[in-house]
Amino acid sequence: MNKLFFALGVTALSPLALAKPVIATSIKPVSMIVAAIAGDHADIQQIVASTASPHDFALRPSDIKKIHNADAVVWVGESLEHFLEKPLENAGKEDSSIEWMALKGVTLQDRSKKHEEHDDHDHDAHDDHDDHEGHDHDAHDDHDEHDEHDEHEGHDHDDHKGHDHDEHEEEGHEGHNHTGIDPHVWLLPQNAVVLAKAVTERMMWLDSANAAYYQGNFAKFEQGLKAKDAEIRKDLSAVGDVPYIVFHDGYRYFESHYGLNNAGAVTVSPERKPGAKKVAEIRHEIEENKVQCVFSEPQFSPAIVKVLIEGTNVKSGVLDPLGSAVKVDMNAYFTFLDSLKGQYLSCLR
Missing domain, CATH: 3.40.50.1980 (Nitrogenase molybdenum iron protein domain)
Structure with missing residues (x-):
């Protein structure tokens, strides 16, 4: 026994x-x-x-x-x-x-x-x-x-x-x-x-034994995200009219949701580098739209951004759409949204 x-x-x-x-x-x-x-x-x-x-x-x-x-x-x-x-x-x-x-x-x-x-x-x-x-x-x-x-x-x-x-x-x-x-x-x-x-x-x-744990975490996430969403909307409302250009066309969900003023993108797909004609077009857009900031991304070389703003008073910033510096934990998504908000504000204010 x-x-x-x-x-x-x-x-x-x-x-x-x-x-x-x-x-x-x-x-x-x-x-x-x-x-x-x-x-x-x-x-x-x-x-x-x-x-x-x-x-x-x-x-x-x-x-x-x-x-x-x-x-x-x-x-x-x-x-x-x-x-x-x-x-x-x-x-x-x-x-x-x-x-x-x-x-x-x-x-x-x-x-x-x-x-x-x-x-x-x-x-x-x-x-x-x-x-x-x-x-x-x-x-x-x-x-x-x-x-x-x-x-x-x-x-x-x-x-x-x-x-x-x-x-x-x-x-x-x-x-x-x-x-x-x-x-x-x-x-x-x-x-x-x-x-x-x-x-x-x-x-x-x-993992049915921990079902209540997962349900509880979902409730916390949903509630916390609602509060975070309202906070970010309030903070970004101050720069909603400021025009800017992003490195690649990948931010429309965030931009349209929070009412930001995207004046264009360097490229649709980041693996496709713009040619001389496209660079000239973007330079024209920067002048015509009085763009305040051109954003690069940490996953790709910022060289093209330097070319675009050379000889102008336009600022450059970095948007990280993947949250590469964010530690993965239970609050990581909130931290990610906060970091993205801060990246916009740092260049648009």
Whole structure:
């Protein structure tokens, strides 16, 4: 009897029994949302390094291993992270992964069209903005032009099988292609809540013993984000009329939501460097629109920004759309929004 009791005790304390769910995340903003819900109850394995950009990322063998070993994979979507499509399929986890852009209730913006007015969900927006039509999608069109990573396919998958959840229909991938859709969905607070809800449901499924913990974290996140959103809106209202130019066209969710005055972008896709004609056009826009600041990004060389503002009184600043310096913890997404707000204010005031 004692031997049986001892054996049962060892089983209960075995590494398998005590192991935390392993969640593979694509980029840092995704890790922030997962951490807000999972806390220290999950092992978060991020694929794209915090200092790298998903626009020109190439998977390594260690990244493929993270996908195979994960209990769940959380990513933004094919139009941003095309390099994940084949590995997810090869690992048998394409359908069970959580694809942010395909979640029911997520708001997407179409950057292929120009509009004089913002989408209905934004408040106090300025008529000066272009390209800010919001959409609430359950299914989406074909993705845009990030197809340079086809060669990075996953390897034969191991014995760790992906979970197939019929009950998670909102995480399906039958409509995950997005032509002209801006994939930077993490820059809209409401979208963060949509992902947080999906992560909460998945964590409850993977670790039902701690379901109340995950539900509580979601409630705290939702409440805290509402307060943070109002705070940022108030602080940025002071610079809403100040024109500026960004390095790449990736901030429209944040800008339209908070009513900022984007006068243009150096490039649509950061891996595509502007030619001499484009540089001349931007210089003209800077003068014509009385642009106060041109923003670069830490993930890319700021050389082009220096060229654009040379000989002018225009200031330069840095916007970090991935929060590379933010520590991933339960408050990371709030810290990220605060840091982005501060980056705008530091150059526009």
